[in-house]
Amino acid sequence: xxxxxxxxxxxxxxxxxxxxxxxxxxxxxxxxxxxxxxxxxxxxxxxxxxxxxxxxxxxxxxxxxxxxxxxxxxxxxxxxxxxxxxxxxxxxxxxxxxxxxxxxxxxxxxxxxxxxxxxxxxxxxxxxxxxxxxxxxxxxxxxxxxxxxxxxxxxxxxxxxxxxxxxxxxxxxxxxxxxxxxxxxxxxxxxxxxxxxxxxxxxxxxxxxxxxxxxxxxxxxxxxxxxxxxxxxxxxxxxxxxxxxxxxxxxxxxxxxxxxxxxxxxxxxxxxxxxxxxxxxxxxxxxxxxxxxxxxxxxxxxxxxxxxxxxxxxxxxxxxxxxxxxxxxxxxxxxxxxxxxxxxxxxxxxxxxxxxxxxxxxxxxxxxxxxxxxxxxxxxxxxxx
Numbered sequence: 001x002x003x004x005x006x007x008x009x010x011x012x013x014x015x016x017x018x019x020x021x022x023x024x025x026x027x028x029x030x031x032x033x034x035x036x037x038x039x040x041x042x043x044x045x046x047x048x049x050x051x052x053x054x055x056x057x058x059x060x061x062x063x064x065x066x067x068x069x070x071x072x073x074x075x076x077x078x079x080x081x082x083x084x085x086x087x088x089x090x091x092x093x094x095x096x097x098x099x100x101x102x103x104x105x106x107x108x109x110x111x112x113x114x115x116x117x118x119x120x121x122x123x124x125x126x127x128x129x130x131x132x133x134x135x136x137x138x139x140x141x142x143x144x145x146x147x148x149x150x151x152x153x154x155x156x157x158x159x160x161x162x163x164x165x166x167x168x169x170x171x172x173x174x175x176x177x178x179x180x181x182x183x184x185x186x187x188x189x190x191x192x193x194x195x196x197x198x199x200x201x202x203x204x205x206x207x208x209x210x211x212x213x214x215x216x217x218x219x220x221x222x223x224x225x226x227x228x229x230x231x232x233x234x235x236x237x238x239x240x241x242x243x244x245x246x247x248x249x250x251x252x253x254x255x256x257x258x259x260x261x262x263x264x265x266x267x268x269x270x271x272x273x274x275x276x277x278x279x280x281x282x283x284x285x286x287x288x289x290x291x292x293x294x295x296x297x298x299x300x301x302x303x304x305x306x307x308x309x310x311x312x313x314x315x316x317x318x319x320x321x322x323x324x325x326x327x328x329x330x331x332x333x334x335x336x337x338x339x340x341x342x343x344x345x346x347x348x349x350x351x352x353x354x355x356x357x358x359x360x361x362x363x364x365x366x367x368x369x370x371x372x373x374x375x376x377x378x379x380x381x382x383x384x385x
Contacts, residue, residue, distance in 0.1 A: 008375045010309055010347060010368070015268040016287035018362035019349065020055075021311070022376065023369050024262035025244060029059060032226060032243050039232040044068050044087060044219065046241030049356045052365065053081045054379040059244060068239050072099045073384045079108045087111045087219070089175070089239065091139065091147050094122040101130050111172055111217075115139040115148050117156075120163040128168035135170040137217060138208075142200035143193065145179035151200040154207050161213050173217030174208070176201045177239070181224040183296070187254045194225035202234035224255050247355040248305065252297035258305065258313060263359055264349040265304075266366070267327065269342050277339055279329040283350055285322040289357035303327065307349040311370070314340055319350050 010019075036043040045059040048070040056078060060067055065085030069075045075086050076099070084107060092100065092112040103110045114120045114136050127134045138160050141148030149157050164171040178197035184190045201220050208215040220232075221239030232238065245263040246256040267283035285303075294301040303319040306329055316335035321328040327350070331337045342348070352358035359365075360383060367377035 008366075009373045010266065010375070011373060013266055013366055013375065015266050015347070016283040017266050018359060018365050019264045019266050020245070020365035020367050020379070021262045021264075021370065022367050024260060025055070026058070028243055028246060028256070028260060028262060032240060035227065036238060039229070039238075041232045041235055042066065042237045043226075044221070044237045044239045045244070046070070046089065046221075046239050047074055047078060049241040049244055049359065050381065051077075051359070051383065052379050052381040053078070054377070055244065055365075055381075056081070056083065066237070068241070071385045072096060072103075073382065075103055075108070075110060077382050079103055079106060084108050087113075087137070087175075087239075089113060089177075091115055091119060092123065093119075094126070097122065097126045097134070100134060101126065101132060104132055104134065109135070111135040111137060113137050113139050113175060114160065114164070115141075117160055117163060120160045120169065121167065124163055124167035124169040127170075133168060133170040135172040136164050137173050137175040137219060138164075138171075138204070140174050140176040140200050140204050142176040142197045142220075143178050143180040146177070148176060149204070151204055157204055157207060158211050158213070161208050161211070161215075165213050171208075171214055173215045173219065173236070174201050174204050175217070175219035175239075178220070178222045178225045181222050182249065182253070182293075184224065184253060185298075187228055190224045190253065190255070191228045191230050194229035195231075197222075197225050198229065198232060198235055205234065223250060224253055227255050242355050245355040245359070247293075247358075248301045248351060248353045249293040249297070252294050252299060252301070258351060261351050261355075263355050263365075264307065264311070264351050265358060266309075267348050267350055269344055269346040269348065270326070271344070277330055279339065279342055281319070281327045281329060281348060281350075282325065283319070283322075283327045284325045286324050287358075287361055288319065288322060288327070288350060288352060289354065289361055290322070291352075291354040291357040293353040301351075301353060303350070304353060305351040307351060309347040309349065309373075311349055313351070
């Protein structure tokens with residue numbers, strides 16, 4: 001918390017700004033913690049969504065971690081706050097290894113990710129040169145979503161594993177990410193994807209061990225699969241990130257309800273175009289991002305759902321269009337709902353499609369609690385790479 005922040009209320013906040021409902025956030029954290037405890041698996045929260053020391057301290061099981069990050073800027077910021085157990089969960093390029101080694105020299109147990117012989121050799125070579133066996137996980141492509149070694153390509157998997165183990169790095173294990181779970185159309189499909197994710201990682205770990213090589217870590221995770229995995233046998237840790245705030249994409253998948261979404265954007269009515277059925281607000285795409293993650297879901301929420309200042313959703317009222325610094329609110333086409341009468345200067349909240357993208361537009365969270373107009377804290381967040 002920024003102890004020097006001036007106490008304020010929703011009525012006095014400059015808009016647009018980012019609100020964080022602390023009660024909802026805590027409920028979301030406790031929900032996934034309980035699920036992981038039931039599976040007997042460690043949770044490694046992904047800090048890419050909040051990018052905030054104050055939020056991270058509420059997510060991690062200890063002040064030192066564990067945690068995952070997606071940029072070295074995140075790793076450096078969290079390391080400065082005392083987090084020492086970190087996974088840099090994006091494929092590492094050779095040019096970034098100097099920063100990786102600098103963090104490790106500061107006492108951070110930073111693990112990197114590779115999915116090719118070229119990357120493995122670069123990590124091993126820099127480790128030899130510096131006398132520091134950089135720990136690495138081999139990324140497995142469990143669903144064709146992004147990067148990774150194909151689960152059936154045992155020859156490539158073992159070649160990478162041997163380079164890491166024998167040539168100067170530290171083979172720490174395998175990891176995978178079921179990013180395609182974001183495209184599932186039912187909870188049952190998410191559960192199926194979670195099992196596909198688990199089997200890919202566990203089978204690759206078994207192949208590495210059968211070759212006489214170490215594989216202590218089997219890391220899987222996405223927010224949808226973490227919530228609906230039927231079992232996690234053979235998995236040592238689960239990663240998830242957006243669960244801390246949730247968003248309309250997660251609600252559209254059935255992972256949460258709209259009432260679970262903790263991060264919203266506070267905006268002000270700045271004009272009306274009654275002939276067009278528009279209300280103008282000061283939250284454009286610079287405040288909301290251009291993310292249209294619900295566009296392929298059964299219900300397209302355009303740029304976000306509109307709520308009153310207390311967070312109550314207006315039925316079928318959407319942030320329908322965005323310019324750089326202005327948003328246009330309209331009634332959902334075909335809904336039959338009426339445009340509410342909102343005076344100039346009225347405060348509204350917009351529920352975002354993608355929490356990571358919307359939060360990335362802002363410098364801080366104004367922390368609130370349900371039923372109170374007061375801002376209870378001001379938590380800074382950071383950006384950059």
